[in-house]
Amino acid sequence: MSVYEINRICYLVAHDDEFRGRLRTDPRRQLDEFALTEPERAALLAGDVRALYDRGAHPVLLVRLGTHRVLGLTPELYAERIRTARPGNGEQK
């Protein structure tokens, strides 16, 4: 479980402009710098926010992947995908 790392990536997306830029240009290489499990890495690269939420990523952090348009996400796509998650599954809430 590296939920902490997923949350850290979401935090950096909002607060580190250079990181956000690198994540947009070369997401695979950028994610290599984090201690993620293979399923977590795959979920991030696929913009699978439902899977990330179900693993316990904090929704207030996770939503930044959509609002900051990284990992193939847009605010609209984020809103659509997260609706299929089960409320309360997040570990951090």
Added chain:
Amino acid sequence: MAELVAAAGVPHTPVFPALARGDSEQGRDIAARYAAVSGVLAEADADVVLVLTCDHINTFFLDAWPTFAVVAADSVTGPSDEVPGVERTELAAAGAVGKHLHERLLRQQFDPVLSQHCTVDHSISVPLHFLNPAGLPVVPVFVNGMVGPLPSAARCRAFGDAIRNAVADLPPMRVAVVASGSFSLEVGGPRMDRGKLYGIPDPGWAARVSEHLAAGRLDQLADEATTAQIERAGSVSGELLPWIAMAEAARDLPLSVLDHRPGEGHAFAAWS
């Protein structure tokens, strides 16, 4: 001896400043609702404003996440996140008051984090945008309503009581206490409305909270604000906790404004 002269609570929705500035019926409505609270605060002629709210994992991160935190700096920078129409700027802060508050809280068995340098997010910048046109120095105070496990409502009441005692102990000055946040709100989670990035999972709870606040029923409010109820009300509905602390700190002040509409997850309120 300082005097607590006014208290208030408002939502801190990031789109409200831009909306209120715009020429629309909705914008004029929002502006008027904040203005009703702002008028009460202006009338009270405070020297310093304590702002009780929840950081949205911007000021602090999960590497060191505080349950309670007090800022003692002479200025803070915000908003550190997106608030359309509100430029990031330096806000005057009352460092000496923050330091006093922290020290007096320690004497009352509270051990908040002391921050001497930080940025603040929309939870501080939005209420100040509407309620502090004079730019009075502020003391940001953070309560964890965001990352479980949350402090209990009873603990937040006790925190408010300790703030009340700490204020009474300050050198002569006029102090206002402002809380910001919602009672029912989902941000980022599955209970957001279709096509939107927010939802109000439990408007009935928000109405009940508003009634309890209006009637000063803090015992009942704290009894009902269980972890399960807060969880049902949405991913950021722990923002009620700083409201509870504010209401306890201001328990002697009569109600001036309580503006909640059915279906909404928040309220606009003032006491003086």
